[in-house]
Amino acid sequence: MTFQKASTMKDVAKEAGVALGTVSKVINGIPVSEKNKIKVENAIAALHYEVNTYARGLKTQKSNLVALLIPNTHNPFFASFADYIEGALYKRGMKLLLCCADGIPQKEIDYLNMAINNKVDGIIALTYSDVGKYIAPGFPIVVFDRFFENQVIPRVASDNFAGGCLAVEKLLEFGCKHPVYIRFHSVFPGESDKRRDGYLYACNKYGLEPDFLDVVDCDEKLTLMKEFLDRHKNPDGSLRFDGVFAHTDYHGYLFLRLLQQEGFRIPQDVQIIGFDGIYKFGNENEELFVSSICQPLEQLSEKCVEILIAQNTQTVPSLTLLPVEYRYGGTTKESGRPGSGPSQGVKTRSSS
Amino acid sequence: MTFQKASTMKDVAKEAGVALGTVSKVINGIPVSEKNKIKVENAIAALHYEVNTYARGLKTQKSNLVALLIPNTHNPFFASFADYIEGALYKRGMKLLLCCADGIPQKEIDYLNMAINNKVDGIIALTYSDVGKYIAPGFPIVVFDRFFENQVIPRVASDNFAGGCLAVEKLLEFGCKHPVYIRFHSVFPGESDKRRDGYLYACNKYGLEPDFLDVVDCDEKLTLMKEFLDRHKNPDGSLRFDGVFAHTDYHGYLFLRLLQQEGFRIPQDVQIIGFDGIYKFGNENEELFVSSICQPLEQLSEKCVEILIAQNTQTVPSLTLLPVEYRYGGTTKESGRPGSGPSQGVKTRSSS
């Protein structure tokens, strides 16, 4: 268990009494006579030989390293995404370089260059800037949840449009007559813009009047929500809407609190459906913050890795959409759930 | 912006009309005549030269890579820790290899070896197994929040003992007469065990009878809590405790819900203080889940990186404790806060 001097393939070759090339073959699983294979394996064990990643990388120009470029891991959505990506890579013997660019375009570009310098085999990006513009054509990359002009780069995302429809349909199913949509969006376009399209489509389909708050994200979210709320109050104090489709669970949760502060009961007076499927404490056996259109984050992550790797050997679809699903989170009037809490079993992920 | 053929130092030397060694000096910031410096810089720019990490690593045996070995990033505590570590490394021009071992000892050891094989410059570990046993003496490593026999490895943690005391003192300050302690612990020892010691010490100091639920973590947390609760009910249905110090915010939150389900009001009937300082949606401008003894996670992360790097050149303290602080999270009766919510400004981290 000591790593005193770090033995090399040359040492192994000498110890085993074979040539360098033979050792290389054994290490890389290339057929070799049984006799020599055993000699080499014994020598490797005896010397605690470990492949030197740098020497190998220098020759092969492969690293088994993938850079994940995301804004941060404080946000539970990104955090879980990172975890699933890590797992998907680990299964394949690959490693994850974590790059948190805080959503700052310049930092995203810096990281991109750093990753390329470090000879990563590929990049999975959830960025605000159009990273495609800074990547050599053909360099393996997958973009998650974002939409850019450059159609060349493969993208993976949830079916946000279907999610927007589903949110409306669920609200209608649970008895809503007037679902509104609330959104604070980034200045950069993204796949999630389709949630709005889905909402609008569903409104049209079911003969509803679209009604929404859709502004650029800012620090005055509460003020804007309050104004929206006030605009929708009848003279008698009642509301002119009874359902909310929030662009994200977080927005839904903010609105939930505001409504509660104003004395409205959730879900009795107003039902809320968010988007993402964020669990409290990041624990999938916990409650959701709000009823939600849940993104299949684990499958999305798996897909990202799959497509990243596949593009080395084949052409991959330029857009892959995975289906979303509605899940109860306490803010909807589901039949059989009179506002009661969810599961009782409390399994925890490793906790601090 | 094309990376056609990836030029080398030799190309740069030729282009600039200088020797290889001169190019190397310019790249590594070693003094060179102004004239040559300019020639080389121009050539580098002209050829879009980028250092090859593998060639460099092969010579220097340095990678500027640090492995972070944690259970996962779903848990917001670990997720934020990872983010801060990433930031602290980025500031120093270093990169983060993210290793999520799910708290499985064998996986932790596997990752450890992988990291060493990949010639990381150091490891920051938040593990369950005693990784020190699998590391060559002298290999740069910092252990966060864990306590192992092997005193040789530098450890960083919050002052858990002081935190345990502080929790009791705060509960007393807010009017509690009988604070209990709730904990579901790992089978592995850790620095956080000191929270219990702090609780006991404070009980003794203030003449209180210690009273706690302290069992190994399992899936029956709710059942055990319910039993604990029932054991502490008076014949009239009132409780024999009025304050709870929960080992983590999560445990505090579970107990909070249970108490609420049983009809107790928080904080009027029972006050709760957790530990960690977990924000909803990982957003530090959001609410805490419960009032909490907060770990200074950003400073802790910075300290980990600092100590990891320092040990290359100097002896570092074997244990570094950082102070914790109490923060209001809605589950305590603070003067001036009659159960009202916290801040109104809603700044968000980059959100999906």
Next chain:
DNA sequence: ATACATAATTGAAACGTTTCATATTTGGGA
């Protein structure tokens, strides 16, 4: 103008792999 100390530059060697053209071994058939 010369000598000498100092500063700057040079390029071969080495880091530990993989690759591949060449050499050696193997064993089955005559």
Next chain:
DNA sequence: TCCCAAATATGAAACGTTTCAATTATGTAT
């Protein structure tokens, strides 16, 4: 026993850096 094709083994070259001993340029004092 001998030959030959097929299978296996060999080790030099190359990957792109850094390092360092040797060389050359520079500038100062005489």
